[in-house]
Amino acid sequence: MTVLDAVSPASSPSEIAAQARRGELETNRRMLRLWLGIVMLAIFALVVVGGATRLTDSGLSITEWKPIHGVIPPLSAEEWQEEFDLYRQIPQYQEVNRGMSLDEFKVIFWWEWAHRFLARAVGVLFAVPLVFFWATGRIEPRLRLPLVGLFFLGGLQGFVGWWMVASGLTERVDVSQYRLAVHLTLACIIFASIMWVSRGLAPHSTDAPPTERSHLAAGGLALFVLFQIYLGALVAGLNAGFAFNTWPLIDGAFIPAGLFVMDPAWLNLFENVKTVQFVHRMTAYALWFAALAHMVVALRHGAGSTHANRAMVLFFLVTMQALIGIITLVMVVPLNWALLHQAFAVVVLGFAVAHWRAFYGSYAPTGRLAAAG
Template sequence: MFVNTDQYTKYIRLWLITMIILIVSIVGVGGLTRLTDSGLSITAWELFSGIFPPFNIEKWNFYFDEYKKIPEYKILNFNMTLEEFKVIFYWEWGHRILARIIGLMSIIPLIIIFLRFKKNLFFEKKYYLVFLLVCFQGFIGWFMVSSGLVENTDVSHYRLASHLSIAFLILSLVFWFLLQNLEIKKNTQKINFFFLSVFLFFLIIQIILGAFLAGLDGGLIYNTWPDMNGQFIPSDIDKTDLIKISSSNDPTVIQFYHRFIAYIIILFLVTLNYFHYTKGIDFNNITVLNIAVAIQIILGIITLVTGVEIKYASIHQLGSILVLLSFLFIYYKNTN
């Protein structure tokens, strides 16, 4: 029989909660970095350097001169002053500092816990997967930034979507580990696993479409709801465009699908509520998801009709976290 299990569980729980807070924070900061067009302000990876911001004018001029070499400055921001550059620099620098903190927090506490409990408790190696994914995320982050440094004025929306998706994957994994750690009681009456898996699939697709839309600045067009400038399918695309792979580069198509998937998610949510009612499952299990989806829909509409006003767009992105985690809670309770 293991000893100090309660202490071990407590420390792991504290670590998992800390990681969730940090990951949610970096998603928020990352979204604001994107919305303020700050992501290309630091043109080198600086894996081990760049911990501190510039402290003198020579260093500021160095970073600014490097920024002047990329297409974003030459084509879009050629009138930018050094003071304006400092604003976007600090957004990206803050994003990278937070990423470094997450990297350290994903491994150092685990090593400490391992050293403390290795003699009397089996240490679950699954937690190291979080560290590996965080390292991979760092590489993908630079891979994304590099796509906007040579020929383009912005990063690839495919790489942006990959970067955000991995962040959500890490967050979901940590949240799942936390549910296991808390020993959340499973439902005795189960909801169909295939149904829940399809629901989860549409949630993931919706998050990816949202990233595509952000990367293509697709929220700046068709700022009406529920129609797209008076039509269900806008006139500048036809039905064949909706099934072309090349249309993944078309912001109109992406916005249409982002709207359409939202309606599908609503139908799934109504069905999920029906299952809870007919099976007699406690509605407390689904209340947070209902509220999260309702708020997310309202925020999405407001973000659209305001032409992607930063404060609404940022909250809308964070809202997707609440939707995903509240659904994962239901998903977990219906697993064996």
């Protein structure tokens, strides 16, 4: 049934026009949500492939930044040898992979190439529909600046990716954990921002929030998840997951010795393997208790509401992520479990942001629709 079919014969021309515009708005919003959903799936895949690239020590296999020409991989034996010769000049090959064959090099090359190819694909998936929807008037004025901002954030992410790789090409055998953490966190910020915009375009429940501060708790949890991802990136950057593979004790104690042996003390939070892993564990516990408290309050004051139901789902997701993290640790970071841990972190972040955004309702109609209604 079309919008016009639903209009009663007694409807005035202005009411008919308003309903037609409302139907047009809903159609445009569905199209935008579909587009943004595809972009989020591509970013999710990019984060997973990026994790595999890190875990297989493949991130330094391509030693040059060629944003355009780099989309074409080596196509001849000569080109493969040229890439391999460039790799053999960096410390990672000389100190870690000396003697690697060309066929072994191709394995790590393809991981990094796939990561960069996906990054370019995300850019195209975002930019081309953005231009089309803008040119055809399907993007509401309020969304234009945020979407353009996201486009530029994506460009910045490409630069940050190369900045990260460059840190491992001269004096290190791997990339800087500082830069790796920035790279992953920025990817998650972009993902979360797209989720925020997309959720605002969707219909929302009219249930009242459980408490007046429920939206603050939801926002705090979303930011807490993002912070925990940052800490996890530091763990990955230091290969800290391969040390102290027991739980719940770490190095034989719940609070081990040697957490602040570096001077100045703050340096331990970023460069001491034991301290970085310990902090990641402790914040995981804190996040779990915060999600539990959020759920309990929501159920106590609004049992049966969509807000309370989402709080329950969020607590379940946080619990699952904690269990995956424990299994990954005690199994000494097998590739499949480590990738699941990283991928599920993005799932938890996406749901936490959607849960937070739901407290604010859908975007109100603007422009011609507002004038007509």
